[in-house]
Amino acid sequence: MIEDRVGAFVPGPRAEIAPHGEGALDGFTFAVKDLFDIAGFPTSYGNPDWARTHPPAAATAPCVLALLEAGACLVGKTKTVELAYGLTGENVWHGTPLNPAAPDRFPGGSSCGSAAAVGEGLVDFALGSDTGGSVRIPASYCGTFGIRPSWGAVSLAGACGLGPSFDTAGWFAGRASVLRQVGEVLLPEDTAPGASLGPLLKPQAAWTNADPAVAVALQPAFEALQDLVGGQVRIEGAPGLLLDTYEHFRCAQAQEAWATLGTWIEATQPAFGPGVGERFAAARAMDPARAAAARAFRHRFSARLRALLAGGAVMAFPTSPMPAPLLTASAAEQNAARERSMGVTAFAGLAGLPEVTIPAARVGGAPVGLSLVAAPGRDRALLALAERVGSALRLAA
């Protein structure tokens, strides 16, 4: 059994499953966020009351089966923020995993255990889920590669939901080649196969939103990407765009979160750690007219972004505007980080776009990621491009 040096795995018997076959993932070990079902094990969804009110899983999620069938070995289930509704990675019930790359900082969430396990090198890759940034943010914070695939590209059968029209199954890896190889097992062929990606788009709003030190630190990686892709086009964003985008994302997601989990919450009255209960209370109280406006914004915003990217263009920007918050950050500071981050993670979330984050730099000793985003159905091309950027930056291949 792997020694859990960073508190990445959920308490209780370790879910260890040998490969079901041989294939592209022979010899790799992996872990799975504890919102995917593994037959015979409880799915805690990060919350003791959830675990108490749900029986152990009768079946294993098909996406996990696909990994086992391709030769990978499951070594455990990893911690998640309760009901996947938070970005710091804190879990007061199971203990917050250590950020292996910056132990005085949060690991990021909600897929905190998967990011920590990969960051520490306990496994070759780990499954997570990403609704509003839950793979991308912890990957950036822990200095790993990570992908949120095109919405719908990987089946979420056997996984707990938060906001179905936003939810995706994503994954982390320490090496870009492994991130790609997992994609070759889980993803369908690209809709536009063989198409090379370009031109490179630089959404100014997402860069000016970042801490200046982050923007500066990621500049070499952006230039390396530019060398690979060619031509760069600046995309200007109206002032206030990101705040608007965040607020619309928050409202649309909250309405879906309450529609998905409100019945269980009302019936169970679960105990929640800091922040999570408050977010569900806000979701419960969401003005339907506000959520309707958010859905309408989403349709327009998504159409505009998809049109920009339709020909193969790729956007690049800081995955998170800052390194991981310090463990000593106040609730207000955590919330400010959340709002600033989600104005940018909402791009892919609202429009169903694939996004890959590359551990491209460090700021004050803590990792920061560079994100590449393409049109839906170009996930494999995006993974291949991320691997080339990783090579150019001499990251572990």
Add this chain to the structure above:
Amino acid sequence: MIEDRVGAFVPGPRAEIAPHGEGALDGFTFAVKDLFDIAGFPTSYGNPDWARTHPPAAATAPCVLALLEAGACLVGKTKTVELAYGLTGENVWHGTPLNPAAPDRFPGGSSCGSAAAVGEGLVDFALGSDTGGSVRIPASYCGTFGIRPSWGAVSLAGACGLGPSFDTAGWFAGRASVLRQVGEVLLPEDTAPGASLGPLLKPQAAWTNADPAVAVALQPAFEALQDLVGGQVRIEGAPGLLLDTYEHFRCAQAQEAWATLGTWIEATQPAFGPGVGERFAAARAMDPARAAAARAFRHRFSARLRALLAGGAVMAFPTSPMPAPLLTASAAEQNAARERSMGVTAFAGLAGLPEVTIPAARVGGAPVGLSLVAAPGRDRALLALAERVGSALRLAA
């Protein structure tokens, strides 16, 4: 309260909700399949043990809210096949709805109550869900318009799942214009707006699969479509294609169904009516290697179909190879109808394509539908084309 002349609504207090606003659906009444949540009402999912083990819904599904906000008035929740896992429309607990267009025949399912309510004219439109044909088949059987949208186009937040990578929210209407108007509320803009659809593709396998009388009866509608779209291209299919397609669909869906519902079934040991329990038992026993082969087939098949349709082409074929089975049909006859039907409904199911069915003809006094299928993201164009076909056939507009 609307008199339920065909047994379309679920037993218990009728879910009646006044419009939440004014808009494109002012003056329309609608009903909702009882697998979508309506706040304050139980969601039975067609099964008494499900109703018993789940509290009343705390929230209303966002897609239902969108209809209420657009001015439509909800008049009740409609019956569904248990856990949406069946195509005849039979429900031994709630009573099988009458097929208003052919009272000696099954109404079709799983969205049986919604089809019956629209077929009888109790409501202007009704929400259903479609995983493997659960809107298209009952629409064809009851002589209504119906749509299964592009997979993912309408959020399923607040809806019970069966096979998440196949599940869609669809709807029925007695008039093509209403089918389209509902789409204008629920659907995003088409990915390729303004593009007219064409050429017309005729998949031979789906036509030879149909009863000769059905193919003959639908010929005038096909010709009317041809006049509107232009050029016709025959798509030859290898013998056995449909049986293969059915079998792969069945296995991939069954694996997701067990991953989604197996934990509840194992813990609850619910009583099921004829057929449903057998299908879940088969899902439970599914050989994972068989399901893996089905997922691989799905990727290839989907890529091929999407490539055929990428430029705007539209396929047309009989929605169901036969009219609704007689209520006296044996279990073996029902099963044979199921297999033959799903070899064709699996096209859209496997590839995530939008499909609209038009009540284009009658055979032996019973309705049969003509289906139009396009590439994902062309739902609005498809609804507009269906309306033009309806006009050409002088169906109620």
